[in-house]
Structures are given as structure tokens and as C-alpha cells.
Amino acid sequence: MTEIKMFDQKNWIKENLDYKKESGSWAWIYHRISGIALIGYLFLHIYSVSPLSQGKTAFDSKMASFSSPLFMFLEWLLFAFVLFHSLNGVRIVLVDWADGAKYHKQLYVYSVIIGIILFLAMGYVMFSHEITKMFASL
Amino acid sequence: MFKYNKSRTTGSTSWIIQRITGIVLVVVMIGHYILMHYMPENGHTYDAVLARMQSNWYRVLDLTFIVLGMYHGLNGVWGIFRDYKMKPWQSITVFSVILILGIAFTLWGIKTILDIPYINSTSTTFLVK
Numbered sequence: 434m435t436e437i438k439m440f441d442q443k444n445w446i447k448e449n450l451d452y453k454k455e456s457g458s459w460a461w462i463y464h465r466i467s468g469i470a471l472i473g474y475l476f477l478h479i480y481s482v483s484p485l486s487q488g489k490t491a492f493d494s495k496m497a498s499f500s501s502p503l504f505m506f507l508e509w510l511l512f513a514f515v516l517f518h519s520l521n522g523v524r525i526v527l528v529d530w531a532d533g534a535k536y537h538k539q540l541y542v543y544s545v546i547i548g549i550i551l552f553l554a555m556g557y558v559m560f561s562h563e564i565t566k567m568f569a570s571l
Numbered sequence: 572m573f574k575y576n577k578s579r580t581t582g583s584t585s586w587i588i589q590r591i592t593g594i595v596l597v598v599v600m601i602g603h604y605i606l607m608h609y610m611p612e613n614g615h616t617y618d619a620v621l622a623r624m625q626s627n628w629y630r631v632l633d634l635t636f637i638v639l640g641m642y643h644g645l646n647g648v649w650g651i652f653r654d655y656k657m658k659p660w661q662s663i664t665v666f667s668v669i670l671i672l673g674i675a676f677t678l679w680g681i682k683t684i685l686d687i688p689y690i691n692s693t694s695t696t697f698l699v700k
Contacts, residue, residue, distance in 0.1 A: 468651075469648065475644055482680075482683060485686065486686035500615065519596075522594075522597065
């Protein structure tokens with residue numbers, strides 16, 4: 434008779450780390466991390482857009498502080514979280530409602546590939562102005 | 572038909588709402604990104620926002636976005652907490668903090684949108700254009 438392994442409540446971090454993870458487990462973990470990041474960003478976003486009610490000068494100076502290269506880079510990284518959460522969310526819906534459980538691993542691979550392509554494309558769209566300027570000076 | 576009848580009261584409705592809001596958010600998010608980054612000058616200046624907000628459709632869209640995003644996000648956070656064993660006082664505290672933060676920031680966002688003035692005082696009727 435095989436012994437049923439019980440989950441060890443006290444060592445849950447070690448238990449989670451030791452668990453053999455395939456694409457589905459990683460998708461679950463990344464979905465949580467990106468979800469927490471996105472709700473954190475939503476709070477920040479409501480705060481950062483709130484100077485709209487104080488008029489033009491307040492809002493435009495706030496926006497100017499967010500258009501530095503560092504913030505644009507962070508916005509680009511944020512898009513990676515958005516992409517993973519959206520594409521994996523679509524994958525979850527397909528698994529739940531469209532018989533996707535039969536091909537969920539392929540769906541994971543496809544969503545990662547589509548995500549990387551869209552991430553690079555967004556990088557070009559966001560920084561196209563800087564890129565053109567860089568090549569013009571060569 | 573419902574073999575596990577109790578599952579109707581253990582969060583299955585909130586699970587379906589989470590799916591539906593998620594799908595809606597993906598669609599709105601695509602529009603949001605095109606508007607804000609493909610045409611960055613439309614997204615990041617006060618004049619552009621003011622011009623866009625003259626249409627009540629944009630206001631309704633943004634209000635929907637805030638409410639659905641907040642609901643989806645905080646319901647997700649609550650779902651994560653529910654994965655762990657909590658004592659009653661812990662789960663009451665966590666739920667209260669989530670609820671208060673959610674309501675406060677949602678109202679703040681709604682206020683921000685509704686505070687944006689209409690340029691013509693006569694155009695406060697629904698559907699400007």
C-alpha cells in the first residue's frame with residue numbers, strides 16, 4: 434500500500450520549492466506574481482493620474498516626471514506583466530471553457546512566444562523615437 | 572443535476588465573474604495600450620485628456636475600466652489569501668483591508684474622472700458628439 438504524502442504546513446516554502454514543476458505550475462506562479470504586480474500598479478496609476486482634477490499645470494508636471502527614460506523602461510517591464518497575465522488568462526479561459534486541458538502545454542508555449550514578440554514590438558513602438566534619433570547620429 | 576450543490580455557495584459565482592471581467596479587461600486593455608503608447612501624444616498631456624473626456628463614452632469606458640480592474644484585481648488578491656489557512660480574525664482583517672482599499676481607490680479614480688470639466692457648459696448632456 435502506498436503511503437499518502439501529507440502536505441507539511443510548517444515547511445510549506447520548502448515543500449513548494451521541492452514540488453516538481455512543469456509548465457502549468459510555472460504558469461500558476463507567474464500568474465500570481467504578475468497579478469499582484471498589476472493590482473499594485475493600478476493603485477499607483479489611480480494615484481498618479483489624480484492631479485487631473487487640479488488642472489493643467491499640476492497634471493502636466495506630474496506627467497513630465499513620468500516620461501524619463503527610467504520610467505519608460507519600467508513601463509515597458511510592466512507591459513511584460515500585463516502580457517503574461519493577459520495571455521495566460523486567455524489560456525486559462527480556453528482550458529476551462531474550450532477543452533483546452535487537452536492542449537494546455539502547447540497553449541503555454543504559444544502564449545510565451547506571442548508574448549515575447551509583442552513585448553519586443555511594444556519596445557520598438559515605445560522607443561522608436563529614441564531609436565531613430567540614435568541611428569540618425571551615426 | 573448539481574451533484575455538489577454546495578459548490579454554488581463556495582465561490583463559483585465569483586469564479587465566473589472573475590473569468591468574464593478578465594476577458595473584458597483584456598479587450599479594453601488592448602484599446603488602452605494603443606491609445607496610450609501607439610499615439611503617446613494622445614495619452615500624456617492634459618489637453619488631450621480634456622479633449623477626449625468631452626465625450627461621455629470615454630468617461631463611461633474609463634469608469635468601467637476602473638471598477639472592473641479593481642474588482643478583478645482585489646478579488647484575485649482575496650483568492651490568493653483564501654488558499655492559505657487563516658484564523659477567523661485574520662480573514663476578517665484581510666477582507667476588510669482589501670474592501671476598504673478597494674472602495675477608497677475606486678472612488679478616488681471615479682472622482683478624478685468626474686472632476687474633469689466640460690469645456691462648454693451647455694454640453695453636459697449625455698452623448699456630446
